[in-house]
Amino acid sequence: MPEPITVLIADDHPMFRRGLRALLGTMPEVEVLGEATDGNEAVRLAEDLHPRLILLDLHMPGGDGLAAIRRLTAVTPQPRILVVTMFEDDDSVFAALRAGARGYVLKDTDEDEMMRAIHAVGNGGSIFSPAIATRIMAFFAEAGRAAAPFPDLTPSERGVLQLMARGLSNETIAAQLSLSSKTVRNYVSNVFSKLHVVSRAQAIVRARDAGLG
Incomplete structure (x- = not known):
């Protein structure tokens, strides 16, 4: 027993x-x-x-x-x-x-x-x-959302931003993620809006400062 x-x-x-x-x-x-x-x-x-x-x-x-x-x-x-x-x-x-x-x-x-x-x-x-x-x-x-950079971004948007920060073009990102160019452009537009930036260069600077890329 x-x-x-x-x-x-x-x-x-x-x-x-x-x-x-x-x-x-x-x-x-x-x-x-x-x-x-x-x-x-x-x-x-x-x-x-x-x-x-x-x-x-x-x-x-x-x-x-x-x-x-x-x-x-x-x-x-x-x-x-x-x-x-x-x-x-x-x-x-x-x-x-x-x-x-x-x-x-x-x-x-x-x-x-x-x-x-x-x-x-x-x-x-x-x-x-x-x-x-x-x-x-x-x-x-x-806590996990707070720890991740840019918690307002969706996982897909964060992934696109990370590839942008590596210097990839929209066309290359689309090919790498098996997405259409239009879808990638939409993600990039959302990233600009949520990060409150007006250019790709500003988004890349923000991403690299946060450790993405």
Whole structure:
């Protein structure tokens, strides 16, 4: 038989702890080792009980969850941390992930999803509530767009600009990309508009300054 997923619950609301313990009681592969009511107690119990998984709220009195996560990364063996909270703002989500949390779900998550999260993080994976996953994906997509030069350009327009910056003519670009000359002229016109330039030379200077070409 596989070893049970040993769990420590860390939350300052007694009713929520009882509900969570009741849910865990329906999972024969899970063993609850204890409960903490604040971050300091969570760290102390983790050092004493060595749970594999900690279900931890972010905002608790007497030592908040974020500080606890940072301290728990130094506990040996290091527990896996699943944040279970009502807070879904970007600051809370990314602060928890930076601190070392392996998953992040909301307290109103349904029971099946909560059990999947417990299994996933307890067995070494990572998981997020759908709303949180969408937020994370949007954040990194936006970061990727911001990191790329000229984020207003489409990938095709950026590719044409890059070839322009290498000194290629429209006809050569069309042949290289298997496009019509008219299509390339349209892309070049869009590039001029989005870069707020009036000539090919100005566009090339902007592209080379940004590292294209």
